[in-house]
Amino acid sequence: KAGVTQTPRYLIKTRGQQVTLSCSPISGHRSVSWYQQTPGQGLQFLFEYFSETQRNKGNFPGRFSGRQFSNSRSEMNVSTLELGDSALYLCASSREGTETQYFGPGTRLLVL
Amino acid sequence: GDSVTQMEGPVTLSEEAFLTINCTYTATGYPSLFWYVQYPGEGLQLLLKATKADDKGSNKGFEATYRKETTSFHLEKGSVQVSDSAVYFCALSGYNQGGKLIFGQGTELSVKP
Numbered sequence: 001k002a003g004v005t006q007t008p009r010y011l012i013k014t015r016g017q018q019v020t021l022s023c024s025p026i027s028g029h030r031s032v033s034w035y036q037q038t039p040g041q042g043l044q045f046l047f048e049y050f051s052e053t054q055r056n057k058g059n060f061p062g063r064f065s066g067r068q069f070s071n072s073r074s075e076m077n078v079s080t081l082e083l084g085d086s087a088l089y090l091c092a093s094s095r096e097g098t099e100t101q102y103f104g105p106g107t108r109l110l111v112l
Numbered sequence: 113g114d115s116v117t118q119m120e121g122p123v124t125l126s127e128e129a130f131l132t133i134n135c136t137y138t139a140t141g142y143p144s145l146f147w148y149v150q151y152p153g154e155g156l157q158l159l160l161k162a163t164k165a166d167d168k169g170s171n172k173g174f175e176a177t178y179r180k181e182t183t184s185f186h187l188e189k190g191s192v193q194v195s196d197s198a199v200y201f202c203a204l205s206g207y208n209q210g211g212k213l214i215f216g217q218g219t220e221l222s223v224k225p
Contacts, residue, residue: 004155033212043201043215056210090155092213099144099163099205101213103156 001027004093004104012110018079021107025072025093031055032074033101034066037088046089049074050096078109086111114139114209118202118216125192125223133187133219135176135202143206145169145178145185146213150199159187159200192223 005024013019025032033056034046045058049068066076072093078085088108092101119134137145144163148156160169165180174189185202202216 006155031211035213042217043213045212045214048211056212058212092156094211099211100146100158100161101205102158103148105155 004091004102006089006091006104006107008107009105010108010110012112013081014112015081015083017081018077019081019109020075020077021089021091021109023074023076023091023093023104025074025091026102029093029095029102030072031094031096032068032072033092033094034074034076035090035092036060037090037106038086043090046076081111083111085109114143114204114214116202116204116214116216118200118219121199121218121220123219123221125221127194127223127225128191129223131187131189131192131196131221133200133202133221135185135187135216137183137185137202137204139183139204139206139208139214141206141208143204143209145176146203146205147174147176147185147187148201148203148215150201150218152198156201192221194223194225197221197223 031050033048048056068074088106090106092103094101146161147159160171162169162178168177199218203213205213
């Protein structure tokens with residue numbers, strides 16, 4: 001069974017731009033969560049989607065948003081990029097009713 | 113609030129040495145506990161998990177036991193290899209955490225031949 005896939009793997013953007021990251025969960029997994037990983041703050045939860053609805057949200061500004069499609073694929077968007085948004089963005093999927101999350105390889109975003 | 117605390121790294125060991133990485137947690141309810149491993153340039157891989165008190169998770173020679181009385185979930189391996197060099201993250205998740213994973217800060221392990 002294919003794992004979680006994320007595209008693109010690497011991105012370079014400049015301040016003020018916006019970016020969209022994509023995540024395809026493991027087949028049959030309907031929950032998708034997003035995390036930001038930085039050297040200073042570690043791994044922080046952004047949001048979780050289930051059946052196209054945001055079910056939980058972390059403590060991030062409104063510039064960070066996401067959505068989920070009917071096939072469970074998810075996208076996250078960051079608008080008006082800031083230097084501090086440079087990070088590894090990780091997507092994870094899980095089966096309904098379980099707590100075990102499986103992660104993708106991440107998208108490394110560099111904001112210049 | 114809920115939190116996970118890991119021993120600080122880096123931890124440097126010789127090949128075949130015994131490994132312990134300490135992890136303690138504070139949480140409401142009865143969360144599941146996890147160890148994830150991250151190799152350079154990669155995402156997180158689930159290493160092992162335990163869903164209730166006294167459960168032992170194990171995988172690839174690594175073990176950890178869910179100790180509710182000491183709120184701990186220490187990771188152990190009897191004989192490490194160079195290929196075990198990575199960053200290890202302890203995490204918890206449960207109903208009271210809204211299903212999100214709460215991670216420790218990670219412990220870097222370096223194994224020398």
